[in-house]
Amino acid sequence: MVQVRYFAPAPALRGLVSSYYWCETDLPLLCDRMRAELGQVRFVVRGTLSYRFADGRTVAGPPALLSGPTAAPVETCATGPFGCFGAGLMPAGWSALIGPDADELADDAVELRTVCGVAADDACDAIADARDDAARVAAADRFFTGLLERPRAVPAWFLRLTDDWLTASPDPRVDALVAASGMSARQVERWSRRHYGASPKLLARKYRALQAAVRLGTGEARTWSEAAGDAFYDQSHFIREFKQFVGMTPARFVADAAPVSRVTIARRRLLPGMPRLALYS
Template sequence: MTSPGFSLRYYSPAAPLRTWVSSYYVFEVGASHISDTLRAELPQVRFFFEGGGQFAYGSGDFVTVPPAALCGATTVAVRLMGHGPLRLLGAGLLPAGWAALVGAGASDFVNMVADLEDVAGLVARRTVERMAEARNHREIVAAADAFFLLLSMQAKPPPLWFTRAADEWLASSANPDVNELVSMTGMSARQIERLTHRVYGSSPKMLARKYRALQAAVRLGLNPDAGWEAAAAGAFYDQSHFIRDFKTFVGMTPSQFTAKDSPWLNRLTIAKRQTHLTMPKLNLVS
């Protein structure tokens, strides 16, 4: 993205929320027209407290994003068209957070956006208003904490034993193997299939493919001079396989990703500098 007045800042949620919410980010840009590409990612809650936008999933049509938006997990890159000045707070929902705070089957929300008011009620709208009235980022983050703390009062017990194992499986291997998850959990392949659809939104094979590509993108971004083979880490059949999956989940080719003016390298640099953050492992690759 090339836009004037660009600012991206990450924050940790309040300590009681960190099992559910991975991190916050406050995104601000002064341009009147914004175009960006979002990689496949965890579910997100986004509060657009100034300006607005539209999303297009993969090659689909653009849909308007509500001011308080519940964005399901994505298995494709997402195009963003915004009208600004644009200011928003985004919050990544960990799989355990989705199960606890939303409760609906995650697969029903994959690659789509819904109105957060339908899940949380009028408190979602009031949170947007509080953020618009905030005088600084501290007050914006406090409004997000208040929203999620209120939501957590009605949290449903999530299968933490499973999400901890599955998160570790996805974040710790360059090429997650479904058989390893079966071994780690002692569950059958069919049981794991049902549970990952309900909590993560996709099959184990799709999750493995997605996080294999996202981890490769992080490796490439951190060391672009090492080339595609180092980023691939032996997890892809060949270069064409690497490029194809990279483009599906990141939304651009590896060469576009590492171009001098690439917004992705910019964001990785910003995240690396904010060493005060405590992020779960899964968030670091999603």
Template structure:
């Protein structure tokens, strides 16, 4: 298995988290934690994605997978090579032109939302001679999408992002106080940019934060869990829902791709969180 990360052009980074290249010589079935949205261009091979609802999606030439609201699975054939793009919450309006909750746990052909202009850019990525050339082609593609949709851009709720990423796990009341708008409006913004309500997102990020603590060396379930789970069984259940394996399986590296993804992300973004913003 081979995995590399590259950063997009600086002006695109509010919208695109990173570009990555994945390849595997052998067939594999890898659990993947609940994530933000991704675009993936198949360079070779193929396989299936099994989304949190259990649906099995054949991997097409190029596709978008929306924010995932639970762990999912990639079943890749031997020789699979993928160029991927992590979409930040702020990128939904700028890149896709629709709300994140409309794509949550969905696998959508790239040309269905990007139109005919996507075809030439997909070909440029697939025909590139190296990873840097792929990233340059992707930069041009996303720059063109942003230019096309810029007039429809909405103000991004930075307070909501800050609340989700706070390691102290502040309450929903704290969020509403910081947003200075109604709960209904806050829910609508959370769904638009992150794909779900704040209450659900809080569950997701608590579990992902626990996985990050384990990767950083937490000892014992209480240290990994923090103070926001009822008991050990609740912690294990939530962890498996959003990370895809139990804490013990995660510690023993049975989720090889998840831990490798996090290791590479931290190299590019020290202090980064699994599936993070």
């Protein structure tokens, strides 16, 4: 049996950290396919966790692991008994808390201490020693609040604009983002890669597919055509893009993943201050 619980970060961290989550299982081995997602920090306090990326690389994770935003599904394997406390990083959070450009770690993972120093190990130890969810959340809040003390220039207006662009329409258009930003297409591309880990074109494709997955997962859409709307050329285009970013066909998603997705999305929507972008990844 697998248990997953979600928690809201401290008010000062909302908009930077999408949510916290605790995942645990007594299964000896748990393998899963994670759809394209935001950057993540994961503290593995029991068992081990490894990633297999779309290009075939495998990263056997240390206890405290930082993974960049992904543009393709990632295979994860956990050895149990397993316990992991994680945090989703919004693009604003990546820029304010982490430091390196997001595209430097896109579709990759590294030991958290290589970026955040020994504070990462201290946080992992505190979470491992915690006796309950409240203590884990408090330890994570201390860690991320400490990272905020390192001053970094974050273009909040651009991140708000881009988050809204990715969620306001089922088919985000790059020219609309460029026009709204008042910058050149080249500058928008640079900032998009720096803060989101991908070009605007790839981001638009990613969130177009992930929005469709959420519509299927919540039951808002019952058929492929309802999920696709006018955002895809035809059924084959929809299936190809869906599989690229979700890791399975829409039919398999509805049969195997949609029930779990429905519960997950419902739980996360109850968290205060949950950013809309985070519901899709």
